[in-house]
Amino acid sequence: MTASPPPEKIELGNPNIFFDRELSWVDFNFRVLEEAQDPGNPLLERLKFLCITESNQDEFFMVRVAGLINLKQAGIEERSLNGKRTSEIVSELYEKVSGFVKKQYDCLSDILQELKSNKIIVVQDPSELAxxxxxxxxxxxxxxxxxxxxxxxxxxxxxxxxxxxxxxxxxxxxxxxxxxxxxxxxxxxxxxxxxxxxxxxxxxxxxxxxxxxxxxxxxxxxxxxxxxxxxxxxxxxxxxxxxxxxxxxxxxxxxxxxxxxxxxxxxxxxxxxxxxxxxxxxxxxxxxxxxxxxxxxxxxxxxxxxxLNLNDLMFFQSLEKTSHLKFSYPVPKAGFATKKSESIFAEIRKNDHLLHHPYESFRSIEDMLKIASQDPKVLAIKMTLYRTSGDSPIIQYLGEAAENGKQVTVLVELKARFDEERNIRWAKKLEDSGVHVVYGVVGLKIHCKMLLIVRREDDKLNRYVHLGTGNYNSTTARFYTDLSLFTADPEITEDVAILFNTITSSGKMPRLTKIHAAPTFLKEEFLRLIQRETDNALAKKEARVIFKMNSLVDADVIMKLYEASQAGVKIDLIIRGICCLRPGIPGVSENIRVRSIIGRYLEHSRIYSFHNSGKPEVFLASADCMPRNFQRRIEVMFPILQEKHKKRIGKIFDLLLRDNTQARVLESDGSYVRLTSGDDDPPVNSQIDLVEI
The missing domain is CATH 3.30.1840.10 (Polyphosphate kinase middle domain)
Known part of the structure; x- marks a missing residue:
């Protein structure tokens, strides 16, 4: 079979094939605001979404907009991917946010009126006081x-x-x-x-x-x-x-x-x-x-x-007798953890275990740490902590493990934005318990989510690993969708052990066997896998890519996806937040579909699936496709090896791509169109239906 000729080359410098990163973020916040405006959502949930838009916006201004203002005041006119100068972006941002603020307060007015109908009244005019x-x-x-x-x-x-x-x-x-x-x-x-x-x-x-x-x-x-x-x-x-x-x-x-x-x-x-x-x-x-x-x-x-300060309206979430004004959440499935140390480690030796949070309980991770802290056969525990909750038992179990004589090393990332103070407190508490704490890496953020347990069994040392797409945070695990893997696979556990030692020794990152790590090899592998799908499409083989992530910003990945689309690769991107890729451009990206799902859960998992000529390769990762993840962070992308878990992720993707309740589709002009069900198209709410997968 003769391969098709390569498609016409597209130039990276073409501003018409990209959306601006900052303006795309504002569009994301508009999608969150839609949930506050949606009368189909319970009233206090609408108010919570409104508060989230304010918190999101404040942090966006404190970091991203502040950086642009500094550039503008210094007279530095950098250009974004779509060719806009710094001063142009600043002008458009404030204009767009001004319109956003008006919609916020129109929404607040509606919500306050409905709260009043539910006998919850915010008195703003002193003349109304008796x-x-x-x-x-x-x-x-x-x-x-x-x-x-x-x-x-x-x-x-x-x-x-x-x-x-x-x-x-x-x-x-x-x-x-x-x-x-x-x-x-x-x-x-x-x-x-x-x-x-x-x-x-x-x-x-x-x-x-x-x-x-x-x-x-x-x-x-x-x-x-x-x-x-x-x-x-x-x-x-x-x-x-x-x-x-x-x-x-x-x-x-x-x-x-x-x-x-x-x-x-x-x-x-x-x-x-x-x-x-x-x-x-x-x-x-x-x-x-x-x-x-x-x-x-x-x-x-x-x-x-x-x-002002809409964040403060979160106060009303704690009111008693308001359950009828909130979402009802299913009780998470128990996962696989048991109370006996021998059985939990035997379970992991027998099979990899894949958990989908919040549908399955985060307690499996906490229970594993608790058991490890008390198990006399466990000799060492190593863990990364980027963010954790204020009442996390993880800190307690790590401290108890050290006090019980185990070698415990924790990599605490001090530079986790807006969680720095909390991480400093936990780091000092861990040190007081005898834990060896490593405070980050110069020039990089430790963003990977890894737990390694070393256990003596039958006169040899065995390793057990947990890897995840989300933080070790039991609070956010109830509301963020994330996937996590427990495995004793010898190659993966060896890779994790090497990676821990590389980080703590400040050594040069080696090429690992099963895991791909940033900042050295992750992006390279990403581009290689997309190129393989492109080559398969040019050779008239079936080729498909499905990615789920929080943000897509990296220009090289976007360009590689454009080339894949030109070659005929079918590409589905599920991107909650920022997307700089422009779908639907004739001759460039007509084979790319982009959707964003916003709802009761925050879509946080990063999943990357490649068709690979009918032998699918599926990866989970701590990283989004952003320059900071590839270049300025320590990240990991790890494979799903067992077929039953690949099939489960396939079912997850199927539901996400059929969602016509919480999904919005990105058009080539930058607008997002919310999907709706019809007579021949029954409603699918992936965030509810995934509880069964």
Whole structure:
């Protein structure tokens, strides 16, 4: 059979074949907002999605947008994959986010109205308070609030204070009783204390089922005369500052004391340059004062119609007697772990075990660690920790293992963004228990998820390994979809042992047998596997690729996928977040389909499947297809070897690709179209149906 001629070459520099990374992220947040807008979702779940959009957006500004602003202010005009200059991207971002904020607050208005229908009322106007409410609020202010507040006047002898990142504040203009013409205006600031609940529950009204809540900032506004004696309030408005919070330092210069350097950098995070100001609509003069003091441009100011800091609305998730306003979650299957050490290790020796979280319990991992910590035959435990939960028993079991005389080594990543402080605390706790803690690697983040247990059996040492796509975090494991593998395969366990030793010794990364690791060989293997499918398609063989990941940004991978599409490879990409690949371009990417699934669970698993002429190769990974994962992190991609597990992943893919409830399809113009079921197309919600797979 004669092979087809190679397709016309496409050029990497062509801006029309890529989407911009940052703008694609904003599109992702719009998809999350759709879940908050969806009346088919339970009311408090809608509110939670709305809070998530705010948290997402703040972190995006603190890191990604801050970096762009720094480039722009330095006069550096870098170009993104689609050819846009830094200043163009900044302009488009703020314009797009401004529209996004409007939709957020339209959504909030609808949700608050529906909460009211469910007898949960947020009272925002003090005029709606009854007489007993006012006395109740006054007593609360005197008892709990007044002693905490610090009014800060701004004048030549009192310079503008460095207001903390993402805190809620009141901006106030005042004049004295003596100044009858109101000519000598004073500007002052009061921080709304974040050590107190944002919402105070008011006494029950005549309707005993009604629950009413009053915002803390409104309580403070009612009592400003206590803070500014002899002064009259002219204007008062709430505001929030978002600051540059990215941490960067020269690790080569701080190699001897990475822990101390990280602690110092965390202190600086709260004091970065302002990159965005959220202020109440109609703030007028106060907005101008703040903009000038913070040295911000007009486009960096977002006018907010009502409650600022939507994150605080997560408060309502904890209300009692609201289960009817939330999703019902199935109880996770137990997995395979047992209470007897001999049987759990025998189970893994007999067969690899594949778990799909949250449908199967994360406790299997915790139970394995607990058993290993107590088992006299276990000699050593090695583990990576990128993120873990605040109440994680993993830390306890690792400490107990060390106290029981086992050799325990934990690689703690201090640079896990926004989890740095927690990781520092756990690292010190582990060290106090006798665990040997390795604080990351210079120039790289340890992002792989690995657990290695060494056990003496029949006068020889056997290894047991757990590898996963998600963090060792029991909290997120209840809401993130991830896959994890338990195996005693000698080649995989040997690879993991070598990888641990390479990381702790700062040695050169060797080529491993079954596992592919970044930053040395992972991308190379990725491109090779895609090229193999391309070659098969050119040789008229069936060729297909199915990838599931969080983000697709790497230009080389995208170009290789375009070449595969041109050759006739059928490509399905399930990408929750950022996608810089443009599907459906005639002659380039018409064989590529991209979908995003957003729902009650956060789609976090990374799965890469290659048809391989009818002999499928399936890999799980800690890495997305992004330059940072390939170049600046230690990542692993590991194979699924047993056919039954490959078939199970095939069924998972089948459901994800048939989802017509939570899936959105990416069009070539960059828009996402939500799929819907029809008479001949029954509804498929993969996030619910996967419980059976």
């Amino acid at each position: 007489g007993e409410d006012i006395q109740f609020v006054k007593n609360y202010y005197k008892r709990e609030v007044s002693s905490i507040l610090t009014p800060l006047a701004i004048d030549p002898s009192h310079p503008f204070p460095h207001i903390l990142n993402r805190t809620l504040n009141l901006g106030i203009t005042l004049y004295s009783d003596e100044d009858k013409n109101k000519q000598k205006e004073l500007f002052a600031i009061v921080q709304v204390p974040n050590v107190l609940p944002r919402f105070l529950q008011l006494p029950q009204s005549a309707d005993q089922e009604e629950r009413r809540y009053f915002p803390l900032e409104e309580i403070i506004k009612l009592h400003l005369s206590d803070l500014f004696f002899g002064m009259n309030v002219k204007q008062i408005h709430t505001f929030k500052i978002v600051r540059d919070a990215d941490i960067s330092f020269n690790e080569e210069q701080n190699i001897g004391d990475l822990l101390t350097t990280m602690k110092n950098e965390l202190k600086n995070r709260m004091w970065g340059d302002a990159i965005r100001l959220d202020v109440h609509s109609g703030a007028g003069h106060i907005k101008d004062i703040l903009k000038g003091l913070l040295e911000l441009e007009d486009y960096q100011v977002m006018e907010i119609p009502t409650l």
